[in-house]
Amino acid sequence: MNRIKYGLLFLAISLLLACKDKSKPIEEQPMAATEEKKKEVVYQVFTRLFGNTNNTNKPWGTIEENGVGKFNDFTDKALQEIKDLGVTHIWYTGVPQHATITDYTEYGISPDDPDVVKGRAGSPYAVKDYYNVNPDLAENPEERLQEFESLIARTHKAGLKVLIDIVPNHVARNYEGLTNPDGVTDFGAEDDKTLTYNVNNNFYYNPGEAFQVPEWKDGYQPLGGEDHPLADGEFDENPAKWTGNGSRLSQPNMNDWYETVKINYGVDPNGNYDFDELPPGFEDKDYIAHFEFWKDKTVPNSWVKFKDIALYWIEKGVDGFRFDMAEMVPVEFWSYMNSAIKIKNPDAFLLAEVYQPHLYRDYIRKGKMDYLYDKVQLYDTIKSIMQGHGKTDHIPAIQEDLKDIEQHMLHFLENHDEQRIASPEFAGSAKKGKPAMVVSATISSAPTLVYFGQELGEPGAEDAGFGKPSRTSIFDYIGVPTYQRWVNDKKFDGGKSTEDERNLRDFYKRLLNFTINSTALVGDYKDLHTYNRENTEDYSDRVLSFARWSEDEKLIIISNFDAEKPGEFNLKIPEEIIKSWNLENGSYSLTDQLYGTYKTELKVEGKAGSVQIKLGPQESFILKFN
Structure with missing residues (x-):
């Protein structure tokens, strides 16, 4: 009996010691590299365009003229190919039913007015019915919701998780819910x-x-x-x-x-709040405490409506959401809704569009967002480097500024709002995205986002109608030529892709699969760039280097952004890393993990180390310590 007591006491003390840092906000605790925690990769696909094999591409073309992709185009084969690319989550963009010019009146859907619709297919961010899905995407529009439910099931069967958009800041002018659950009224139906x-x-x-x-x-x-x-x-x-x-x-x-x-969230025209605000210290509390806080509070009607919408889709099997323009909605609402989502599904993936760095920590800690776009710092900086007028010197400072929340800052080089890398308006060449992609995907423990066609070098050159080329249209019916070659009449095997497209996709496949299996990439980070800029000859502001490591994996990552000049130098490894890695004097072999052909050595002498590096133009190495 006494042994049991002492055993329980020892267990309690052990648990207390293990949790001694839990008083800190979870964002400030070091992320342990475990078998359970690995990098995640989100594949954003514009659902309407994915399986469209029609290549007419007439500006302002109708659905009959230019064609449209369907839910059913995401076959088992297609989904397996996406997963094999190194993807963990697929974000189906444009799923909720939105305003469109295509006539669906025979299915009870009211016509939409071109004077308040952008494009012919319509903006996916002008949602018309949150309890149903876009009829364009169904073989039988009358059964569109069932077809999407089947897609959710197929996606899960392929080992992928499902994300869709929720746009709490606004809805279509002609909002009309045809399939509302019992007791649910349309937005504005009860307004004074x-x-x-x-x-x-x-x-x-x-x-x-x-x-x-x-x-x-x-x-x-x-x-x-x-x-x-x-x-x-x-x-x-x-x-x-x-x-x-x-x-x-x-x-x-x-x-x-x-x-x-x-949408009105209880903020009056003067900016005053007509709802309870979170008490001081709630940024340190978990989603359960936030959920409990709101349970007995009266909240604005719009809050309840959007919470119910989110829970409806969670019940359908959706694994998470991308929240459009989240910073335009009060952070207290996000505390209310996200905590309710997490109570329903603690593993829900919640990604938000927030562009003001001074708001980041509030939306993560108070709003209980899992991830925010790292656009105005990392993306904008990398884009300027890719275009030839920025310097890699600025990147380490960004990582330092975000170090307490780095695991929450999702990285991307393309999405539906941004220009395609291969477009003349961005970089003019998909190859310029290769070193940038290595940096973006490996410099932090946060997820990586890839936009469909990015891995093939799609330039977004089509004149679809509304808007201008350089961004693949989200407003009109169009075909995506580079992607259509990979789809290859729905064989999804790249049978019509060019050699350059196949090689680029192979690069993405190698990189992304490495990231989702690496423990080092959810471990520690140390900038090598600043040290080498000060101490290494021939190391330029077109090169970036850093170290990543965990208990069982040690990496030195280095990228050359220069499109013409190679990089050859002796990369210096500071004493801090040599000490952290417990290295003694001697030579240690390093092998590139992307292609496995480049090998070099880490030489340790005294308290520091060095690695002889020879990089080609736009080349990157992920050097693993053997």
């Missing part, structure tokens, strides 16, 4: 429209003023000027609602998000 603002109104209004279509300039016309019975410069909305980007004008500008209306 005689008031500009009421805490439980879903929208903001301009009483006594009717909405007016924007004044079109610079030759723009809806549908490219094509005749359409609803394209008459009028849209019936009275009183006018505030526009999604915050414009209060009854006639928004054509550059505003005029196709959407802003």
Whole structure:
């Protein structure tokens, strides 16, 4: 009996010691490299474009002329190929039903007005019905929800997790829920429209003023000027609602998000909050404490509506969400909704679009976001380096600034909002993305995002209608030529891809698969660049180097961004790393993990080390300590 008591006491003390740092916010604790925790890779695919093999590509073309991809195009073979690329999560962009010009009235869906729709296919961020999915994507629009549920099941069968968009900041002007669950009313259905603002109104209004279509300039016309019975410069909305980007004008500008209306979260027109705020110290508490905090609070109606929407999709098997323009919605709402999501699924993957660095920590710690875009720091800096006018000297400072939240800052080089790497407006060559991709994917423990076609060098050159080339259109029906060659009449084998495209995809496949299996990449990080810029001859501001390590894996990663000049120098390894790695004097072999052909040695003498490096233009090595 006494042995049991002492055993229990010893266990309690051991657990207490193991948790001694738990008083710190979870974001400030070092991330242990374990078998359970590995890097994640999100593959963003624009669902409407994925399986479209039609190559007509007529500007402003109809769905009949230019074709459209379907849920069913994601076959077992297609999904396995995506997984084999080194992907853990697939983000199906454009799934919730949004406004579109294509006529689905025979299925009970009201027609949408071209005067408040961008493009012919419509923006996926002007959601029209949150409890159903885009009819474009179904073989049988009447059974579109069931077809998406089947896709969720196939995706899970392939070993991938499913993400979709939720856009809490705004909805389509013509929002209309046809399949709402019992007790759910549409946004705005119960609003008092005689008031500009009421805490439980879903929208903001301009009483006594009717909405007016924007004044079109610079030759723009809806549908490219094509005749359409609803394209008459009028849209019936009275009183006018505030526009999604915050414009209060009854006639928004054509550059505003005029196709959407802003959601009211209990923030009055003067910026005052009509809801409880989180008490001091709640940034240190977990999602369970946040959930408990909100349980007995009265919250604005819009909060409840979006929480119910998120939980509906979690119940359907969706594994997480990408939240559009999260910074335009109060952080308290995110605490309320994300904690409810995590109670339902603790492993839910929650990714948010936040572009103001001073808000990052609030949206992570108070808002309980798992991940934020690392755009305005890492992405923008790497883009300038790829374009030839930026320096790698700026990257170590970014990592230092974000070191307490680095595991939350998702990295990308492309997504639907950004220019394609291969476009002339960005880098003009997909090969310039190779060193950048190595850095982006390995410099932190956060997930990596790859946009479909990035791995093939898609340049986004098509004139689809709304918007301009360099970004693959999200507004119109279009084919994506580089991707269509890989799809190869839905064989999904790259049978029509060029040699350059196959080689680039092979590079991505090697890199991404390494990242999701590496323990070092969720372990420690040490900048080598700054030390070598100060101490190494011929080491330039077009090269970047750093070390990553865990208990069982040690890496030296080095990339040359220069498109013309090779890099040859003796990379110096500081005493701090030699000591951390417990290295004695001698030589240690290093082998590149991307292709396995480059080998060199780490020579340790005294308290420091050095590695002879010979990099080709745009070449990278992930050197593993043997």
